[in-house]
Structures are given as C-alpha cells and as structure tokens.
Amino acid sequence: MREPLPADMFDELCPSSLNPIRFGDKWAALIIRCLEHGPRRFSELRVPLSRVTPKVLTQSLRSLERDGLVRRTVHITAPPHVEYELTSLGRSLLEPLAAACAWADEHWDELLDARESHDNTVRLDHAG
Amino acid sequence: MREPLPADMFDELCPSSLNPIRFGDKWAALIIRCLEHGPRRFSELRVPLSRVTPKVLTQSLRSLERDGLVRRTVHITAPPHVEYELTSLGRSLLEPLAAACAWADEHWDELLDARESHDNTVRLDHAG
DNA sequence: CAGAATCCGTGGGGATACTG
DNA sequence: CAGTATCCCCACGGATTCTG
Numbered sequence: 001m002r003e004p005l006p007a008d009m010f011d012e013l014c015p016s017s018l019n020p021i022r023f024g025d026k027w028a029a030l031i032i033r034c035l036e037h038g039p040r041r042f043s044e045l046r047v048p049l050s051r052v053t054p055k056v057l058t059q060s061l062r063s064l065e066r067d068g069l070v071r072r073t074v075h076i077t078a079p080p081h082v083e084y085e086l087t088s089l090g091r092s093l094l095e096p097l098a099a100a101c102a103w104a105d106e107h108w109d110e111l112l113d114a115r116e117s118h119d120n121t122v123r124l125d126h127a128g
Numbered sequence: 129m130r131e132p133l134p135a136d137m138f139d140e141l142c143p144s145s146l147n148p149i150r151f152g153d154k155w156a157a158l159i160i161r162c163l164e165h166g167p168r169r170f171s172e173l174r175v176p177l178s179r180v181t182p183k184v185l186t187q188s189l190r191s192l193e194r195d196g197l198v199r200r201t202v203h204i205t206a207p208p209h210v211e212y213e214l215t216s217l218g219r220s221l222l223e224p225l226a227a228a229c230a231w232a233d234e235h236w237d238e239l240l241d242a243r244e245s246h247d248n249t250v251r252l253d254h255a256g
Numbered sequence: 257c258a259g260a261a262t263c264c265g266t267g268g269g270g271a272t273a274c275t276g
Numbered sequence: 277c278a279g280t281a282t283c284c285c286c287a288c289g290g291a292t293t294c295t296g
Contacts (some may be wrong), residue, residue, distance in 0.1 A: 114196025
C-alpha cells in the first residue's frame with residue numbers, strides 16, 4: 001500500500017511512459033497511476049515524475065483536483081505536509097486506463113515496427 | 129457498413145467530442161471511430177470532422193498511417209480517389225477506445241459537476 | 257478530389273529562481 | 277516541504293491560398 005514509488009516507474013525508454021492513449025493533459029494518466037495504491041505526497045510524486053517540473057506537476061494536480069479525480073489534503077504542520085489521493089471518480093478511471101495500458105503492452109511492438117518500416121519507406125521514396 | 133457519416137457526429141457540445149481520454153493527437157481517436165464501420169474517403173471524413181482543416185486532418189491521417197493503424201489506398205482515377213481504412217492493429221484499438229468512451233458516458237456529468245463546484249469555490253476564495 | 261504550401265497566433269510546457 | 281513567480285520557446289494547429 002505505501003511502498004515508495006520507483007524512480008524508474010516512467011523511465012523514458014520504458015513502454016509504460018509511452019502511453020499512446022492519454023487521459024487529460026500530458027501527465028495526468030501517470031499521476032493517477034502513481035496514486036493507485038494510496039495517498040502520496042508531492043515530493044513522493046516527484047520521484048517517478050522527475051522529468052516533470054514542480055510547476056507543471058502542480059498544474060496537472062490542480063487540473064485533476066478541479067475535475068474531481070484527485071483530492072488534495074493539507075496537514076497544517078511544520079514543515080507543511082500535503083497529500084494527494086484518488087477520489088472514487090478518480091478510481092473509476094483506473095479501469096479504462098488499465099485497458100489502455102494493456103493495449104500498449106500488447107501492441108506497442110507492432111506499432112514501433114510499423115513506424116520504423118514506414119520511416120524507411122519514406123526515406124527510400126526521397127532517395128529514389 | 130457504408131452509411132454516410134453524420135455531420136453532427138462530433139458536435140462541439142456533444143459529450144462524444146469531449147473525450148477525456150485521448151489517443152495520439154487531438155483528432156486521432158475521432159478519426160478511428162469514423163473508420164469503425166469500413167473505409168472512408170477523405171471528403172467523407174471531413175463531414176463529421178468539419179472543425180478540422182484539411183492540413184491538420186492530413187497530418188493526423190499520416191501519423192496514424194505511420195503507426196500502422198490506418199491504411200491509405202490511392203485509386204488512380206480522375207478525379208483522384210483515396211480511401212482510408214483501419215488495419216487490424218487499428219481495429220484492436222477500438223476495444224480500449226470503447227472502454228474510454230463508456231467511462232466518459234457514465235461519468236462525464238460527475239466530472240462536469242465537480243468542475244463547476246470547484247470553480248465556484250475558487251471564486252469565493254478570491255472574493256473572500 | 258485530395259491534398260500541398262505558406263503564414264501566423266497561441267499556449268502548453270520547460271528552465272530557473274524564489275518563498276511562506 | 278510544497279509549492280510560486282518569471283521568462284521563454286517552439287510546436288501544434290488554424291486560416292488561407294494554390295494545384296495535379
């Protein structure tokens with residue numbers, strides 16, 4: 001439930017980060033998957049999402065909060081402590097999101113192959 | 129199989145056009161759904177996708193073709209006749225796409241409600 | 257008919273620095 | 277710790293015009 005998020009969870013070269021089906025903005029789906037197993041703090045999210053600057057991460061989280069998918073809870077302590085967690089609406093998204101990830105897992109290679117052979121064909125066209 | 133595509137298929141105010149889960153670029157998912165029931169000509173696609181300029185529609189179609197999701201067939205006639213159809217890889221996308229659309233159908237109102245009440249709260253914050 | 261070419265505005269993010 | 281505040285860039289996409 002509360003294992004730390006792996007830093008390479010969304011490694012740039014890993015298919016899990018190359019989600020061809022996207023929800024909301026660029027990072028929304030990744031954030032939701034980070035919250036799948038319970039609430040997370042801002043700095044916890046920054047670990048797997050190290051490519052996202054704090055500003056953009058905040059924007060995405062605010063957008064998710066606005067849409068009722070994520071709940072933001074501020075614990076007034078020193079130092080400040082803020083937690084993000086999925087609402088029930090947000091959790092309901094996990095299902096179609098999983099379907100999208102399953103598709104990517106299953107077909108990503110085909111897509112990359114098609115892309116590569118297409119690019120080669122185009123190059124030949126230009127050469128010929 | 130070959131009924132003409134309705135012009136209001138993606139009406140701006142219709143939830144079907146407000147897909148919160150997106151595949152590829154802005155229009156890719158809509159294009160794929162247009163091709164669901166068989167091949168379509170460029171000008172056929174322009175009917176429901178009237179908000180998309182030809183340039184952008186071409187870009188999206190080329191991108192889908194590059195990824196092996198759509199096949200482009202040129203019939204050398206006068207006037208030119210070009211057809212687009214889903215490949216088997218493209219058709220495999222219909223399933224997760226349908227899951228996403230089902231989610232939107234089911235939860236879109238909740239999302240809009242959350243958004244509205246959130247916006248009202250923010251306004252009150254600014255007023256106070 | 258099915259695009260290609262050109263020009264252009266906007267805003268989504270990105271980098272960096274700063275703060276309650 | 278959890279963000280703001282600025283500045284900035286360029287790629288996405290729109291409008292318009294032209295063509296094999």
